[in-house]
Amino acid sequence: VRVSSPVSPPRDPVVVLASDAFKGSLAAPAVCASMARGLRRVWPKVEVRSCPMADGGEGTLEAVLMGVGLRGSRHARIVSGAGGNPIEVAYGILDSPDGNVAIVEVAQVVGIADRVAMALPAASRSTRGVGELIRALLDADVRRFLVALGGSSTNDGGAGMLTALGARLLDSEGETVAPAPSALGAIERVDVASLDPRLETCEVILLSDVDNPLCGRRGATATFGPQKGVASQDLAAFDEALARFAGHVESALQRHVATSPGAGAAGGLGFALQVLGGSSRSGAEFVADLVGLDASLEGADWLITGEGRSDAQTLAGKAPLVAASRARAAGVPATLVSGALDSAALSELGRHFAGCFAIPAAPMTMAASIAEADELLADRVEQLARLWAAAHE
């Protein structure tokens, strides 16, 4: 009888890197690259599997394109920004056996980083450019759309997009009403006779990390209006105008979605896309599937995830939590390394991760931490890998 040694020769671990972007600092692929650099300082031949994550917000296009590799391509087009200003936006095209899929990131068109639009009042910002982009893609024979809804500056219920696609908003005199929050309250009828007929044959998937309805206490205006610059005394009027607009759109299209989860995403753009037949999905879960996270976890020893700031919202299903949940199902420990941790949420976060860490190596300002994030992150992951190696022996 041969008794084999119970001690295997030590080998470098297989590590899955599945981080969201550090918003304002590093895109998700760059985060994974920094993490990989830290790991290689400890294990020069470590097997790293990079699965950049996103949750439907800013950075989703980049994560999806990275995830699909050669099947995807990046394109650009000039459309109207939220303030009517021309803006060059990036979008993706994903080759698929069933036809091309367009990846539209709403934050590229009407994002909060657009200074021209942000200088205008929220009441005059519109999603018209999103409709222009979709129309151009329809012209290019695209019939499948993946729309990432996070990071918008608009609160127009998708009125701008609908008019760009052919809908007409009419007042009591039958005159056309502008598709901006300031005018929506005057709508008496929505004419969908000229709505682009090609939309009926489209498949639209909406990626979002929020499940808010269009109106009411948990609606788009009450929840996200203030951070888009809607004054507190105007919140009720915005909400009423959205409700009025939505009622007319629902009557015209004979579809009722204003109260469905996600209708309140992107200032109600979620509503307009759902009323056209789109279905909402969790952005993080969808991206995890698209980048093949489950397959990457097979035979892996450790997953590292992260995001710019981790707090109670992380627990509501942001990318790091989805990554940890997939890792748990695969029996792989998941460690969180973020730009910052909210100490008040740490105890709860700790239940989901094999350790939660932040990148600062000393007291420092937020600005310094953001400016040095690339190296701080590599350093932090290096030190965690040193501990991992020691504990694993």
Added chain:
Amino acid sequence: VRVSSPVSPPRDPVVVLASDAFKGSLAAPAVCASMARGLRRVWPKVEVRSCPMADGGEGTLEAVLMGVGLRGSRHARIVSGAGGNPIEVAYGILDSPDGNVAIVEVAQVVGIADRVAMALPAASRSTRGVGELIRALLDADVRRFLVALGGSSTNDGGAGMLTALGARLLDSEGETVAPAPSALGAIERVDVASLDPRLETCEVILLSDVDNPLCGRRGATATFGPQKGVASQDLAAFDEALARFAGHVESALQRHVATSPGAGAAGGLGFALQVLGGSSRSGAEFVADLVGLDASLEGADWLITGEGRSDAQTLAGKAPLVAASRARAAGVPATLVSGALDSAALSELGRHFAGCFAIPAAPMTMAASIAEADELLADRVEQLARLWAAAHE
């Protein structure tokens, strides 16, 4: 033939906590208590072995008293502070089969935290109070002294202490000269006839973390004078005065120690104690022995050490490096958790530790980090323990 399972049932690790103080924030025993709290959140029954460390500076008295347990006792006495102001100082008495050992922490008597003394110019500060305390201890039949030299505000070469013990500093007229840096240059002779004769039968061990000589380029004045408030244009005069004073002391006592390592500790107090027969030791190594660090490491799985700030000076033999070196000899991985890490030294520090970490969980000010150190430290160690547990499986 029975083949036993190669998998042992998982057990909680045995963890040695051997941290220095986080100066200005937590004493070493408090640091170890915070770390233990973090560990118990992950492993409620973890075996913790606390070995609070010190390096001969501020906090050495507390660490030593904690280390020796019931064999030690804490006492207090009023002596002269560095500015001549009365000051209550703590000291320790350690029972030993060979007679009592007094533990004198110079930082208690002439420390940089004494605002009265620090408001005076460096030229007028003196170590007289150290001599007063030693004399009182001699009166109490103490003949063995452990003197922790770090953290002083003085630069008098120990002249104050020597005069308090009976030495007389005389100028060319035979008049007594004050034992302060401003007057040392006038000395023509040192009269040791009245020096306390009991000193000849004493054993004095000096604890320090510096090996500087008394004078010259690496001397007490050049190295530590500026941080004690000696103006750059006065450095040369201070150094010359110390050299002159030292030459006369050495002639009188027929012992030459001004160039020996550690003579420059505590503004030259190291010189005066060496010239009385004291021998210098590494404070951190001595404390490690006294608290029984090697015995605590037997059968341990993990050591955690730390200090207020880790940088290139840590590598010169501070307490965390001594703890890591003892741990390595025992085959136990050592992890560093400090208040702050100098990123520039991190790569070098990383070679000595199984991971180097800092307590901030997000960008924050130094003041906030110090104020919240107790909880930040428990949180950080908790999260490291979660990673350890996952990696160890």
